[in-house]
Amino acid sequence: MKHIRLLYCLIIMTILLSACDREMSSPVPTKITIGVSMASMKEDVFHFMKEAMYDNKESNKTEIIWKDAKKDQDKQNKDVDELIRKKVDGIIINPVNSQKSASLVKKIKQANIPVIALDRLIYNVKLDAYIEANNFEVGILQANYLVEQLKHKGKIMILKGDKNNNTAYEITQGNKEIFKKEANITIVAETWHKGWSPELAEKTVRSILNKHPDIKGIIANNSNMIMAAVKVLKEKNLTDKIITIGADANKEACLAIARGEHDADVDKMPYIQGLTAFKITTLILRGRPWLFDTKIKNGDYIIATKITPVDLIDKYNIVNLEERWPELKKIIYK
Structure with missing residues (x-):
């Protein structure tokens, strides 16, 4: 994690530009307690967010x-209730459902506890901060890569995440920003998948391939869904004929890139994202200023937002992630 931590230091220095002078002259801060409610720890990315905070x-x-x-x-409702009962100083929440979690935020605010949304926006509620990876840029990077690999021509499909999740919308908007300029790129299908389900994505890929056997590219909002597509392509011996690109750069996707079974993924740098959320939360709870990137409209509210960086990963720079995924070394250096 050395390279990641070095990059983190640069980013956190930027976050602290408006606060460092005050902190240096302030007394040692009192201890605070942060409650973190994550939608799931099943995905690799959330483990790195946790590691960053701890x-x-x-x-x-x-x-x-x-x-x-x-x-x-x-369960998330009960988790938040418990955090409120324990009188934590602040809560970071990654919502299971961006719409249904609005009631949780209102309950937290009624208890006079600051609340910070991480990775997924919670709709039409007042948040103290929102921290997200640059999801629009994820979509831009994905689409540019696919267009270049296909030489600006071919049929493609888009595997979208959950329709109740702003991340899926933002990534797809980035995709569309590029594709709308490409007259010879044809999107034959774009499908939502509840809960970002790879099982549903697999069904979508099988169905679309039956209808469009001449498809040339598959793009997905996350790594799990694109790996479901890769599974189907391997069965049909099509990995060399169809370009695939996902987002998250999880272990399975990175190993597949190294093996030549998958073409590219976008790394959303979860360690950086988790650390940024953690540091901003500590600043808010201690009454310190922090440097946000933008303010976004969230229904009736305007939310200060910090956007963390992303990076395209393919066979040429997969070595950059060998510290995160040591298993890569066995493939890269064999």
Whole structure:
């Protein structure tokens, strides 16, 4: 994680530009407790977010109470209730459902607890901050890569995530920003998948391939769905004929890139994202200023937002992730 931590330092220095002078002259901060409610810990990316926060909790005099909702809205409701009962100083929430979680935010605010949304926006509620990867740029990078690989011509499909999730919308908007300029790129299908289900994505790929056997590219909002597509392509011996690109750069996707079974993924740098959320939360809870990138309209509210960087990963730079995924070394250096 050395390279990731170096990059983190540069980003956090930027976040702190407006606050560092005050912090240096301030007394040692009192200890605070942050509750973190994650939609799921099943995906690789969330483990790196957790690692980032726990790596830095001691140096920031912070306790963390971590909750995993396991993609269950009822469980997340109970988790948040418990965090409120424990009187945490602030709550970071990654919602199971961006719409249904609005009631959770209102409950947290009624308890006078600051709330920060991580990775997924919670619709039409007042948040103290929102931290997200540059999802629009994810879509731009994906589409540019696919267009270049296809030499600006061919049929493609888009595997979208959950329609109740702003991340899926933003990535797809980035895709469309590029594709609308490409007269010879034809989107034959774009399908939502509830819960970002790879099983549903697999069914979509099988169905579309039956209707359009001449498809040339598959693009997905995350790594799990694109790996479902790769599974189908391997069965049909089509991995060399159809370009695939996903997002998250999880372990399975990165190993597939190294093996030549998958073409590219966008790394959303989860360690950086988790650390940024953690540091901003500590600043908010201690009444410190922090440097946001933009303010976004969220229904009736305007939310200060920090956007973290992303990077395209393919066979030429997959080596950059060998510290994150040590298994890559066995493939790259064999």
